Amino acid sequence: MFSALRKYLLIPRLIRLSSSAPKDPLTAWDQYWGNVRSTGATGDVLWDSGSDHELNGYRSKLAHLDPSLPVVDVGCGNGSFTRLLAGFFPLALGLDYSANAVERARLESEDTANTAFAVCDMTAPNAAETVAKALADAGWTGDANVFIRGVLHVLDRGGRAAMAANLLPVVGSRGGVFLAETNFRGTPVDYVTHLGATRKSIPAPLEWAIRGLPMPGHFGVAQRAKAFPTADWTLVEDGAANIETRPLSNPAAPDVIPGYYAVLRAR
Numbered sequence: 001m002f003s004a005l006r007k008y009l010l011i012p013r014l015i016r017l018s019s020s021a022p023k024d025p026l027t028a029w030d031q032y033w034g035n036v037r038s039t040g041a042t043g044d045v046l047w048d049s050g051s052d053h054e055l056n057g058y059r060s061k062l063a064h065l066d067p068s069l070p071v072v073d074v075g076c077g078n079g080s081f082t083r084l085l086a087g088f089f090p091l092a093l094g095l096d097y098s099a100n101a102v103e104r105a106r107l108e109s110e111d112t113a114n115t116a117f118a119v120c121d122m123t124a125p126n127a128a129e130t131v132a133k134a135l136a137d138a139g140w141t142g143d144a145n146v147f148i149r150g151v152l153h154v155l156d157r158g159g160r161a162a163m164a165a166n167l168l169p170v171v172g173s174r175g176g177v178f179l180a181e182t183n184f185r186g187t188p189v190d191y192v193t194h195l196g197a198t199r200k201s202i203p204a205p206l207e208w209a210i211r212g213l214p215m216p217g218h219f220g221v222a223q224r225a226k227a228f229p230t231a232d233w234t235l236v237e238d239g240a241a242n243i244e245t246r247p248l249s250n251p252a253a254p255d256v257i258p259g260y261y262a263v264l265r266a267r
């Protein structure tokens with residue numbers, strides 16, 4: 001029994017590390033992205049596996065989205081998924097509220113055709129206009145698809161609802177939303193233990209995230225139902241997903257966080 005409880009000895013270290021994270025989420029994210037030195041399978045970013053394996057697992061669900069429309073990657077970070085999506089849609093527009101993330105995404109995407117990036121807080125009252133302008137700057141008007149990975153679970157309930165409401169005018173009658181989020185059911189100690197943290201060591205990309213970012217929540221059926229109410233949205237399909245991280249325990253394979261995906265359309 002003692003060995004099962006040993007993980008709780010991590011708590012003081014977790015508290016010490018997370019107490020250095022800026023309290024304002026935008027400040028925290030922008031600082032985080034400004035400090036990232038490298039990305040991909042050997043990089044600093046916990047949720048960037050450097051592989052297309054996870055996206056390929058979503059291909060049958062993404063088939064619900066109209067491939068003739070652009071896709072807006074909301075909360076794109078360094079643009080790993082934006083670049084992959086550009087292979088399946090005529091334009092992939094990555095949006096993030098961290099200017100450092102957008103700068104990094106632009107640099108990493110210089111050689112990828114059909115990508116564009118802009119700074120946008122998708123929970124802000126003027127977000128839909130910012131999206132329309134960014135699409136117009138890239139040569140598009142009208143409805144777009146939306147891709148969201150790993151963003152809703154870092155927002156509070158109000159932020160999730162505001163983001164979803166802002167997506168209604170973006171998708172219009174022709175676009176759809178695909179979302180995939182971590183949905184880890186357990187305590188923060190269980191979460192970091194799942195990703196390889198012990199009392200003696202914490203994988204570096206995980207430690208960076210704990211040190212710099214607000215504590216993530218989870219996003220599943222209940223959170224989706226509240227944020228995307230049936231008065232506004234039709235659920236096309238949902239289910240379990242595997243969110244892949246940068247390889248942590250084995251350099252040859254990503255670690256996996258239990259997740260949730262959904263495909264939605266505006267009513």
Ligand SMILES: C[S@@+](CC[C@H](N)C(=O)[O-])C[C@H]1O[C@@H](n2cnc3c(N)ncnc32)[C@H](O)[C@@H]1O
Pocket residue numbers: 029030047048074075076077078079080081095096097098101120121122123148149150151154
């Ligand atoms: C865990 S990262 C996921 C990045 C990317 N989607 C991926 O899967 O590689 C969450 C991202 O959401 C961004 N973000 C958080 N709140 C946001 C908001 N209100 N509007 C736009 N981006 C936001 C953060 O800056 C961060 O880059």
